[in-house]
Amino acid sequence: MAERILVTGSSRGIGRAIALRLAAAGFDLSLHCRHRSDEAAAVAETIRALGREVDVLQFDVGDRVVCREVLTAEVARHGAYYGVVCNAGLSRDGTFAGMSGDDWDLVMRTNLDGFHHVLQPLILPMVQRRRGGRIVCITSVSGQIGQRGQVNYSAAKAGLVGAAKALALELASRHITVNCVAPGLIDTEMLEGHGAIEEILAAIPARRMGTADEVAAAVAFLMGPDAAYITRQVLAVNGGLC
Numbered sequence: 488m489a490e491r492i493l494v495t496g497s498s499r500g501i502g503r504a505i506a507l508r509l510a511a512a513g514f515d516l517s518l519h520c521r522h523r524s525d526e527a528a529a530v531a532e533t534i535r536a537l538g539r540e541v542d543v544l545q546f547d548v549g550d551r552v553v554c555r556e557v558l559t560a561e562v563a564r565h566g567a568y569y570g571v572v573c574n575a576g577l578s579r580d581g582t583f584a585g586m587s588g589d590d591w592d593l594v595m596r597t598n599l600d601g602f603h604h605v606l607q608p609l610i611l612p613m614v615q616r617r618r619g620g621r622i623v624c625i626t627s628v629s630g631q632i633g634q635r636g637q638v639n640y641s642a643a644k645a646g647l648v649g650a651a652k653a654l655a656l657e658l659a660s661r662h663i664t665v666n667c668v669a670p671g672l673i674d675t676e677m678l679e680g681h682g683a684i685e686e687i688l689a690a691i692p693a694r695r696m697g698t699a700d701e702v703a704a705a706v707a708f709l710m711g712p713d714a715a716y717i718t719r720q721v722l723a724v725n726g727g728l729c
């Protein structure tokens with residue numbers, strides 16, 4: 488039976504590209520979305536056509552109770568995951584002075600609390616499986632250098648790096664690696680309504696946005712056997728923006 492990987496937020500964008508790459512590399516998948524299950528179902532069809540096993544989970548990564556319920560049932564059904572990609576995320580941009588408490592809370596809950604809510608029910612089964620594993624968290628260049636209008640998002644993504652590095656220390660002796668991939672400006676739906684795109688583009692040495700598939704390639708490398716000795720790292724995919 489093939490190893491199984493959960494990719495959160497894999498109904499579209501970067502998560503979809505990651506799931507398709509991992510399926511092509513021979514992994515079975517648990518896809519995941521919050522609202523747009525029709526999009527996740529379409530990704531699942533594509534993956535089935537590649538001959539891989541796939542199911543679709545639907546829940547809010549910011550809901551601790553539901554995450555535990557769904558993921559515990561999932562482990563009971565399929566066994567422990569080999570890998571998890573914490574990709575689901577969102578932004579609510581605005582200058583800090585005018586930022587609502589709700590926009591702060593939503594961004595922290597989804598991007599940072601989601602790390603806890605998704606991984607906490609999955610780690611012990613991964614350890615008890617005794618066959619090593621992989622965790623990759625999708626952070627952001629905003630968490631590395633800060634981005635105007637994204638104080639909430641930059642804080643959450645920087646927090647994710649700290650959490651991943653600490654978890655890497657706890658799991659290294661179990662042969663479970665924990666790394667981050669930090670995309671720069673990637674051409675997905677998330678950029679709709681993003682105010683500063685021209686300004687950021689001008690600062691990117693490569694002078695273009697990246698693609699979801701370029702991020703997926705980095706994740707697939709970290710998931711694979713060649714990356715067994717890489718842990719506690721942040722791999723930037725950003726055209727030189729730093």
Ligand code: NDP
Binds near residue numbers: 499521523
């Ligand atoms: P998209 O908006 O295209 O996709 C986001 C995905 O996350 C969707 O599948 C969405 O599902 C899911 N999602 C969002 N909020 C939740 C939630 N609360 N619970 C469960 N699922 C949720 O974004 P991208 O593909 O661009 O982004 C993917 C990741 O990459 C994010 O973590 C983002 O922060 C990060 N990133 C993106 C960059 C970019 O330039 N695009 C740059 C740097 C980092 P649904 O549609 O059902 O809500």
